[in-house]
Amino acid sequence: MTDSPAATVSLTVNGSATTVTGDPGTPLLHVLRNELGMSGPRYGCGVGLCGACFVLLDGAAAPACDTPLWSVEGRTVVTVEGLAEGEDLHPLQQAFLDEQAAQCAFCVSGVLVSAAALLAEKPTPSEGEVVEALDRNLCRCGVQRRMVRAVLRAAEQ
Amino acid sequence: MTARLGAADPDRPAPQAPDATTPKDVAANPRLSTWVRVDGDGCVHVQGGKVELGQGILTALTQLAADELDLPVDRVRVHGATTAGGPDEGPTAGSMSVADSGAAVRAACAHLRRLLDTAAADGVPAAEVDLDVDIDVSLPARKPAEGGLTGISVPRVDLPDKVRGRARFIQDLVLPGQLWGQVVRPPSPAARLASLDTAGVEALPGVVAVVHDGSFLGVVCADERRADVAAESLLAAAAWEENATLPDRADLTTYLRDGPVTTFDVDVSGEPDDVAPQVRKLAATYTRPFLAHASMSPSCGLARWSDDGTAVHVWSHSQNVFGLRRAVAAALGVAPDTVQVEHAEGAGAYGHNGADDAAFDAVLLARAVPGRPVHVRWRRADELSWSPFGSAMAVDIGVCLSSEGRMVCWESDVWSQGHTSRPGYAGSPGLLAGAHVEGGAPLPDPVDPPPERGAGSTRNAIPGYRVPVRRIRGHRRQDAALRTSSLRTLGAYGNVFAIESMVDEAADCAGADPLDFRLAHLDDDRARAVLQAVADHVGWAGRPREGDVGWGLGYARYKAKGAYCAVVAEVEAVSDIRVRRLTLAVDVGRVVNPDGVRSQIEGGAVQSTSWTLKEQVTFDRTRITSVDWETYPILRFSETPEVEVLLLDRPELPSVGSGEAAQGPTAGAIANAVAAAVGVRVRDLPITPERVVAAMEA
Numbered sequence: 104m105t106d107s108p109a110a111t112v113s114l115t116v117n118g119s120a121t122t123v124t125g126d127p128g129t130p131l132l133h134v135l136r137n138e139l140g141m142s143g144p145r146y147g148c149g150v151g152l153c154g155a156c157f158v159l160l161d162g163a164a165a166p167a168c169d170t171p172l173w174s175v176e177g178r179t180v181v182t183v184e185g186l187a188e189g190e191d192l193h194p195l196q197q198a199f200l201d202e203q204a205a206q207c208a209f210c211v212s213g214v215l216v217s218a219a220a221l222l223a224e225k226p227t228p229s230e231g232e233v234v235e236a237l238d239r240n241l242c243r244c245g246v247q248r249r250m251v252r253a254v255l256r257a258a259e260q
Numbered sequence: 261m262t263a264r265l266g267a268a269d270p271d272r273p274a275p276q277a278p279d280a281t282t283p284k285d286v287a288a289n290p291r292l293s294t295w296v297r298v299d300g301d302g303c304v305h306v307q308g309g310k311v312e313l314g315q316g317i318l319t320a321l322t323q324l325a326a327d328e329l330d331l332p333v334d335r336v337r338v339h340g341a342t343t344a345g346g347p348d349e350g351p352t353a354g355s356m357s358v359a360d361s362g363a364a365v366r367a368a369c370a371h372l373r374r375l376l377d378t379a380a381a382d383g384v385p386a387a388e389v390d391l392d393v394d395i396d397v398s399l400p401a402r403k404p405a406e407g408g409l410t411g412i413s414v415p416r417v418d419l420p421d422k423v424r425g426r427a428r429f430i431q432d433l434v435l436p437g438q439l440w441g442q443v444v445r446p447p448s449p450a451a452r453l454a455s456l457d458t459a460g461v462e463a464l465p466g467v468v469a470v471v472h473d474g475s476f477l478g479v480v481c482a483d484e485r486r487a488d489v490a491a492e493s494l495l496a497a498a499a500w501e502e503n504a505t506l507p508d509r510a511d512l513t514t515y516l517r518d519g520p521v522t523t524f525d526v527d528v529s530g531e532p533d534d535v536a537p538q539v540r541k542l543a544a545t546y547t548r549p550f551l552a553h554a555s556m557s558p559s560c561g562l563a564r565w566s567d568d569g570t571a572v573h574v575w576s577h578s579q580n581v582f583g584l585r586r587a588v589a590a591a592l593g594v595a596p597d598t599v600q601v602e603h604a605e606g607a608g609a610y611g612h613n614g615a616d617d618a619a620f621d622a623v624l625l626a627r628a629v630p631g632r633p634v635h636v637r638w639r640r641a642d643e644l645s646w647s648p649f650g651s652a653m654a655v656d657i658g659v660c661l662s663s664e665g666r667m668v669c670w671e672s673d674v675w676s677q678g679h680t681s682r683p684g685y686a687g688s689p690g691l692l693a694g695a696h697v698e699g700g701a702p703l704p705d706p707v708d709p710p711p712e713r714g715a716g717s718t719r720n721a722i723p724g725y726r727v728p729v730r731r732i733r734g735h736r737r738q739d740a741a742l743r744t745s746s747l748r749t750l751g752a753y754g755n756v757f758a759i760e761s762m763v764d765e766a767a768d769c770a771g772a773d774p775l776d777f778r779l780a781h782l783d784d785d786r787a788r789a790v791l792q793a794v795a796d797h798v799g800w801a802g803r804p805r806e807g808d809v810g811w812g813l814g815y816a817r818y819k820a821k822g823a824y825c826a827v828v829a830e831v832e833a834v835s836d837i838r839v840r841r842l843t844l845a846v847d848v849g850r851v852v853n854p855d856g857v858r859s860q861i862e863g864g865a866v867q868s869t870s871w872t873l874k875e876q877v878t879f880d881r882t883r884i885t886s887v888d889w890e891t892y893p894i895l896r897f898s899e900t901p902e903v904e905v906l907l908l909d910r911p912e913l914p915s916v917g918s919g920e921a922a923q924g925p926t927a928g929a930i931a932n933a934v935a936a937a938v939g940v941r942v943r944d945l946p947i948t949p950e951r952v953v954a955a956m957e958a
Contacts, residue, residue, distance in 0.1 A: 206316070206863055209429065
């Protein structure tokens with residue numbers, strides 16, 4: 104691993120056009136957290152196996168930790184911060200509060216992103232479809248069933 | 261780095277309560293101003309000594325404080341632990357937070373309420389009330405009958421920020437002038453650095469410092485990306501001498517039995533001669549493997565030394581900020597008051613994980629750059645291989661059944677490594693990097709908390725059932741091939757799994773129903789009530805007895821003085837072992853926050869399902885090999901059972917913790933359900949399809 108010449112990459116993050124200059128191998132996660140001031144996408148494993156860093160990349164849930172800066176030129180990124188509209192929570196976020204579907208909540212950003220991707224594609228999913236959509240996310244505190252209920256509750260609204 | 265702490269347990273200041281009515285944390289921290297302050301913002305600020313681990317303690321304490329103060333919840337702010345003026349309440353552990361901190365916060369707030377009432381009557385502004393007084397514990401706390409918030413499911417105060425992804429975790433802390441550190445750990449527990457050439461790393465762009473002290477290696481860089489790159493480069497520049505010090509993973513029972521062990525009696529009662537003629541004797545050995553905390557975030561720590569290098573400020577998700585302060589001071593050979601530790605929330609913590617170690621890593625790296633804060637975030641592999649593990653255990657149990665089908669003697673031997681090596685606990689700092697630096701003190705061998713604090717290896721080793729003759733012994737390995745410490749429930753998970761498995765085997769031998777058999781051996785009404793409640797709710801008597809589905813029962817009272825919990829597991833065994841549903845009945849005394857208790861019980865039951873079906877730390881004779889989510893898989897959404905919790909509220913009885921009530925009984929219930937489904941018993945955790953097949957072929 105060596106330092107490559109800096110790359111300048113243009114992308115859209117939570118609706119805003121942004122230009123980032125840096126080592127092209129820098130994970131999108133570091134860019135979002137350290138350059139663009141986000142805290143929602145979280146570092147969990149660094150290799151895309153836990154879902155804590157998931158963001159919507161052109162609408163699909165993808166691991167920001169495993170997505171290099173060079174690969175996001177011209178793409179659209181939505182983080183958990185981009186789900187709410189100002190003070191108005193996304194129905195999923197409200198449903199997670201209504202169900203108290205979190206303990207430590209470290210995984211919640213990524214779970215919400217996976218759920219948002221599902222509901223965008225399938226507004227009224229079955230319980231099995233919710234479980235399948237969240238199966239790439241890990242939760243260690245054991246809140247999985249509450250989260251599934253919360254997604255189903257959000258879908259009803 | 262050879263300073264050692266005193267021989268006495270330095271984990272707590274060991275206060276003596278002046279009388280039975282003084283909460284022990286008030287006795288240790290008597291000044292009212294330590295606990296509460298009133299600011300001009302119209303809020304009462306409570307400075308607790310316990311920390312949020314995802315268990316909701318901030319919410320429970322907010323609720324208790326608001327109750328005592330007669331204030332709405334949003335006018336009370338509970339702050340995380342700090343050594344800078346906050347109370348020392350020891351570790352946030354052992355399901356004691358609501359009991360200990362709750363009692364102290366209630367007492368402090370009852371006193372504050374009286375002072376505020378008096379001030380209001382005298383026209384004195386609340387913010388000007390003198391709080392520099394000893395807490396008067398004679399003031400009556402409110403009774404639940406007086407209404408208030410107790411028993412109400414107040415929503416978690418920290419979740420609105422967390423569902424928005426707002427900065428709330430230690431990982432989100434960014435301090436002015438912050439640098440990024442990475443540590444390069446040895447490749448195996450006993451490895452030592454053989455050679456290192458740092459020239460290449462030092463020449464990399466963005467590298468501010470390379471730290472090399474014995475086998476402790478790290479970099480301090482301008483940004484996180486450069487720290488990652490420099491750490492890779494440093495790893496490549498290091499050569500290690502490794503040693504095959506790990507036991508044979510295929511035979512951990514022999515490892516646990518054959519080493520130097522400390523043997524101790526846990527319960528020797530009844531006279532064997534008194535036992536009526538026995539018709540049957542059963543004996544079996546049950547085992548659990550080493551388990552990892554496997555928190556969703558790798559550990560993290562920040563530190564900043566003063567410009568002159570005489571004091572250090574630390575931010576940590578430690579469970580014990582005062583313990584960490586003392587350990588850091590001891591490891592550095594400096595006075596404790598030169599070290600300040602402030603708690604910052606981390607991802608879920610289930611015991612003594614890498615939090616304290618990561619904080620000390622930050623201290624060592626930041627020492628190279630005085631005046632600059634250094635942020636250290638472990639990598640996943642470090643978290644899974646260097647955080648302490650929960651110890652493997654082997655539990656031998658022998659039971660005699662009378663001709664009436666009653667258990668009349670119970671003999672057991674528990675073999676385990678120790679279950680705690682928290683910083684400072686076992687007599688040396690107990691910080692990972694402290695063992696890697698040149699001349700550093702080796703990590704202490706893990707020990708067990710004393711029986712009055714719930715024991716460790718033998719926590720819950722005494723069955724809660726009426727058995728007249730008992731011979732229960734513990735055997736703790738004095739040395740530890742793998743670093744172990746507190747993991748949720750300590751030994752109780754393994755012991756309750758073993759006891760509940762054996763009770764089902766004994767019931768089967770006696771030709772009795774598992775529920776009837778348990779009830780016939782239980783005198784405690786609260787124990788009987790949780791069993792009866794869960795059995796009635798699921799329709800135990802009418803459970804399926806054929807096909808691939810099995811139901812199993814598990815029960816325990818945590819630490820024999822905590823929460824009562826009975827579980828029915830419904831398991832389907834076809835090509836895989838699938839827990840479809842768990843139903844739990846729980847008695848935690850007075851319920852402060854019903855949904856908080858449900859959430860803790862659900863989470864405990866699901867985490868136990870994960871341990872029971874999937875988890876084991878793997879290693880060869882030299883290296884830990886479970887280093888990522890593929891080699892240390894945990895329960896996924898698609899594998900998570902439906903969980904239903906029945907709360908038996910006891911408003912007249914003291915509250916006890918709920919975070920560790922469910923794990924042991926859930927493991928017992930799953931094991932018994934698997935046995936019911938497949939007709940053979942698996943006595944070794946995790947219960948995998950391979951083990952079921954092996955048991956069928958045996």
